[in-house]
Amino acid sequence: MTYFARHIGATVHNDLLVIPDYLGQGYIRKLSFGPDFKITIHRYLLKEDLIIKRNTSGQGNDLITAFFYSNEQALAIAYNEDHQILFSQRDESAIQVTSNDLSSTIRFPAHQQIHYVVVAIKPPRLGELLAVSEPNSVLQTIIGNGNSFLFFERMEAEAKLLLKNMGALDMNDPLSHFYMQIKVQELLYLVFHKLALRENAAHQTINSADAERLLYIRNEIISDLSVPPVIRELAQVAAMSETKLKQLFKQTFGTTIYNFYQQARMEEAAFLLKQGKHSVGEVGYELGFSNLSHFSRLFEKHYGLNPKRYSYS
Template sequence: MIVKGDESDPLLFFKHLAEKFNGQWNGEDFSFDNEFGKLKSTTFGYMNSLYIGITELELTEEMTFEHDPISDRQFVSIRIGKIGDFKSEQSQIQQKDSIYIYNNLQKFKIVYPPNTKMSWFFIRFPKDLYDLIGTDKSSDFYQLISNPKPWFYYSPMLLEIELLINEVYDVLEDLTIRRGLFLAKGIETITKLRAHGITNKLNNVVYDIHPDDLEVMLQLKDEILADFTKMPNVMALSEAKGMSKSKLQRGFKSVFKMPILQFFNHQRVLEGQRRIKSTNHDFTQIAIELGYTDLSHFSRVYKQFLGKRPSEEVRST
């Protein structure tokens, strides 16, 4: 099943979806529950230009969303996606949770697998609206959203962003305050991402990439992060994708700025950091969960990538 759309006006898009899937749409809440599966979304528009919402779906068959932009107004979309919902218990599949930021010119495809619950928080705003929440003209974030080329940015889920989204999720059914809180947390999310860019640099940006190539690399990213206890076999992956190892590595590096194995090892360390900060698991348990041979191995690789040992992290109480 293929759904094509332009994200310039999400409210109009949901009206179209309601017609296509015999769904219910009242201008804020959209839903369907039928032979295609289940989907529900709450979306608010502000000033006819800023849109913020949360969507959850679990489909009975694979669906591909093709973003095919038609509007020439320059806008930015932030899509923060998650396997499960934002109130799920922490799980091994959390490493697939991602933050995507892209502009209106970037075509792309996202595949939603069948029988898999997925959720995402999204913000879409025109570039000129950014001046209301940030006066800088030199930050990496501002330079990125000002770039006139098609571009696409990737980041693994950030704990501070996930906590913000949880607060939005908590008020989904509260008709009195949800519209205002969506706006407040949406602006805070943009501000936090800008601050993250200042501290960490927005390196994972790819420009003017073909949507088919981007789709392959995003799927490959999910495949290699599906199980941190299994080191990726680059030869097997290249054969499965029908391309040479060198071509696969070039394509992957163009999107994620690292070769496949280095990316895997870096993401595994970041997942370890997230579990240290957000769970009560001891360091040895986390090391075993992530496929390290022992705590010493985990600590050595952790310091290699993050410049400090796991024991130096400040754990949440």
């Protein structure tokens, strides 16, 4: 935060950086819960795009970063400066948990409200907080020594509400620091609870190039939801073997490529139905369903209501 303040010609006072008027409005606030556990809260609206680059520390996972982005507007994230991929579109808010040996670039759009939280914690402290006697392979990788990892999770309503409450807190309240420490731990509970439910599997080492390819493949999958993904073609695009692509994709996103596609397909259907501008048939056909009965059954399996009832709910 000190480096960023120097770059934009601002000052940090009591771990608070107020965005200068010529750049926009808002703030970045840092809170420390000891030397091995910190968060930064970003809330601002900028007049120009903001690009944040995080360079590898070169020290393995001596620090774990959990990034919570809850805006509906898309942000562009990249692990290769030449290829930025839109992420966190519509309601698919992004939770990213990564070791700090992966370089990344995130572009935040101008003239849009930006709200996100970054939690930085060292593996031993996280291990103490989680206090899991038999961690699954994902948690073992995260709290272990020297592992490179990248995991994405969806953000549910409970996490979005926590972030909203954290951003609205009056920091002049004498117990605000105590409140924030509790809420950040709640936030970590929500994401690590989901990661703890993932299947046990041998961890595949990941680097910045792999991460970039995986985000590109994700983008390919959702770019045309009327066409099912073909693993062979995606593997060629990613310059990976089919086996490596399937393993790394499931490890990073917590589900198979096809299940990810089906989930995105149903979310797109729900979005279109809620707009009220398309009939059930139009939505089904747009998403590649030739059999509307099959579309209705699949949609009801995901949302508990058939498409027609959902559109009126």
